[in-house]
Amino acid sequence: KKMAAKISVVLRPVxxxxxxxxxxxxxxxxxxKFLVCINHKKIQATNRNCEVTADVxxxxxxxxxxxxxxxxxxxxxxxxNLTTTEMLTALGSRCSAKELKEEQKSKKKSx
Amino acid sequence: xxxxxxxxxxxxxxxxxxGWLPALQLIRRGSKAVTRHWKAMHFQRQKLMAVTExxxxxxxxxxxxxxxxxxxxxxxxxxxRLLRRQVxxxxxxxxxxxxxxxxxxxxxxxxxxxxYLRKHxxxxxxxxxxxxxxxxSQSKYKxxxxxxxxxxILLVSPETKAKEMLRVLKGVxxxxxxxxxxxxxxxxxxGVENFAKLPSLEASQGQMVxxxxxxxxxxxxxxxxxxxxxxxxxxxxxxxxxxGETGSPAEPTPAQSSGAH
Numbered sequence: 001k002k003m004a005a006k007i008s009v010v011l012r013p014v015x016x017x018x019x020x021x022x023x024x025x026x027x028x029x030x031x032x033k034f035l036v037c038i039n040h041k042k043i044q045a046t047n048r049n050c051e052v053t054a055d056v057x058x059x060x061x062x063x064x065x066x067x068x069x070x071x072x073x074x075x076x077x078x079x080x081n082l083t084t085t086e087m088l089t090a091l092g093s094r095c096s097a098k099e100l101k102e103e104q105k106s107k108k109k110s111x
Numbered sequence: 112x113x114x115x116x117x118x119x120x121x122x123x124x125x126x127x128x129x130g131w132l133p134a135l136q137l138i139r140r141g142s143k144a145v146t147r148h149w150k151a152m153h154f155q156r157q158k159l160m161a162v163t164e165x166x167x168x169x170x171x172x173x174x175x176x177x178x179x180x181x182x183x184x185x186x187x188x189x190x191x192r193l194l195r196r197q198v199x200x201x202x203x204x205x206x207x208x209x210x211x212x213x214x215x216x217x218x219x220x221x222x223x224x225x226x227y228l229r230k231h232x233x234x235x236x237x238x239x240x241x242x243x244x245x246x247x248s249q250s251k252y253k254x255x256x257x258x259x260x261x262x263x264i265l266l267v268s269p270e271t272k273a274k275e276m277l278r279v280l281k282g283v284x285x286x287x288x289x290x291x292x293x294x295x296x297x298x299x300x301x302g303v304e305n306f307a308k309l310p311s312l313e314a315s316q317g318q319m320v321x322x323x324x325x326x327x328x329x330x331x332x333x334x335x336x337x338x339x340x341x342x343x344x345x346x347x348x349x350x351x352x353x354x355g356e357t358g359s360p361a362e363p364t365p366a367q368s369s370g371a372h
Contacts, residue, residue, distance in 0.1 A: 023212075023258050023289040024299065032212060032261040039214030039285055054212070054287040058299035 007037075007088045011047035013098035015070050020055040021063035021079070031063035031079035034087050067091060069098065194242045201236065202250065205267040209276065209291040209303070210255065213237075213262045216285045224283050231275045233268040254297050258289050273307035 019035045021028040037043070038052055063079040065087060075094060077087050142150060152160065202208065216224075225235050240259045247256050264286070266276060271293055280288055291298050298306060309315065 024254070026257050028257075029260045035212070035287075036214050036261050041215060041217075052284075056287055056289055056300045058301055 007085065007092055009038075009043050009046070009088060009092040010095050010099055011043060011050045013070050013095055013102065014047060014050050015068045016051045016053070017068075018053050018055055018066040019064075020057060020066070022057050022059065024058060025063070027080045028063045030082055030084045030087065031065065033084040034065060034079065037084065037088060069094075071098070191242060194239070195246050198238065198243055198246045199250070201265065201267050202246075202252065205269050207233075207266075207268045207271045207273070207291065207293045209266040210258045210289050211264050211266060211280070212287045212289055213264045214285040214287075216283070220283065220285075224279065224286070227279045228266065228276070231268070231272045231279075232270055233266050233272065233276060236265045236267060238263060238265055251295075252292060252297070255290070255292060263289075271306075273303055277304065277307050 017038060019031060019038075021031045023032075035052075035054055044050075044052075065075075065077040065079055067075040067077075069075070075091070077090065079087060142148075151157075228235055238259075240263070243259050243263075244256060247253065247259070268276075273291075273293070277288070280286055288300050288303065290300065291303050293303075293306065310318075
C-alpha cells in the first residue's frame with residue numbers, strides 16, 4: 001500500500017487509460033487498487049488531458065488495463081496475476097522512457 | 112576550581128597522595144561532569160561500559176523449531192462494535208444500497224455530490240472494508256462480499272431512484288458504480304441501468320391490470336356478440352320500415368321490437 005503510493009508516474013506521454021474489471025470476481029483487487037492509485041492527485045496533476053475511464057462489467061472477463069500513448073503505442077496489462085506495484089512500475093518505466101525520448105528529440109530539433 | 116581541589120585532596124580510592132594537584136588549566140574552561148550537551152565518556156569508563164554490556168541468553172531450543180505462538184485475537188473494540196451496528200442498521204432500513212468504488216476526489220466535488228444525492232434522499236456513507244466484511248458474511252448478503260475491496264462508498268436510500276442516482280454519478284467520473292442491492296435483489300451495473308429504464312411502479316401496475324383485464328373483456332365481448340348483432344339488425348330493420356312507411360304510426364313497431372328483447 002505504501003509502495004504503491006510512493007511510485008510516481010509521469011503521465012505526459014499517455015493519452016488515455018481504460019481499466020476494465022468485473023467486481024464480482026475475486027482476482028480484481030490489484031486492478032482496483034491500481035485504479036485508485038492512478039486517480040491520485042499528484043499523478044493526475046502531471047497530465048490533465050489524460051482520460052481515465054473505468055469499465056465495470058459483469059461478464060466474468062479478466063481484469064484489464066489498456067493504456068494508449070500519445071505516439072500510438074498501446075500497453076495492455078492483464079491484472080489477474082499482477083500486483084499493483086508491478087503494474088505501476090511497468091507503466092512508470094515506459095512513461096519515463098518515452099519522456100527521455102521526447103526530450104532528446106526536442107533537443108535535436110532545437111539544435 | 113575549589114571542587115577540583117576537594118577531589119584531589121580527598122583522594123578517590125587511589126593510594127592517598129598528599130598534595131596532588133592536577134594542572135588547573137585542564138578544568139578551567141572545560142565543561143563540568145553533568146552537562147546539557149552530550150559529552151564523551153572517559154576512556155576508562157567507555158571500556159567498562161563495553162565490557163559490561165548486556166548479552167541476551169541464547170534460547171535453549173531455537174524458536175523456529177517451536178510451534179508458532181497463536182496470537183490472541185484482538186479485543187472487540189467498542190468503536191468497532193458501534194460501526195458494525197450502524198452497518199447492520201443501514202442494511203435493514205434502506206431499500207436501495209449501491210456500492211461504488213471511490214477514487215480520491217477533490218473535497219468540493221465530494222460535497223457537491225453529497226448535496227445532489229441528498230436532494231433525492233440518497234445518503235452517502237464511507238465504509239471500511241474490515242468492518243463491513245464480517246457483517247456481510249454473517250447476514251444473507253454473502254454475494255456482496257467480493258465487492259468490498261479497495262476504497263468503497265455506499266449510497267443508501269429508502270426510495271429506489273436509480274435514474275437520478277445514475278445521472279449524478281455520470282457527472283462524477285471518479286466514483287464508479289460496482290453493484291447494488293435493491294429490495295434484497297443483487298444487481299450488477301448493467302442490472303441497475305436496466306432497472307432505471309423500467310417505467311415507474313404505478314405505470315407498470317397499470318400495464319399489468321390492463322393486460323389482466325384484457326382476456327375477460329374479450330370473453331364478455333364474445334358472449335355479447337350474438338345478442339348485440341341481433342339488436343343491431345333489428346334496429347336497422349325498424350329504420351327501414353320507418354323510412355318505408357312515412358305516414359303510418361311508428362308505435363306498433365317499437366312495441367314489437369321491445370317485446371322481442
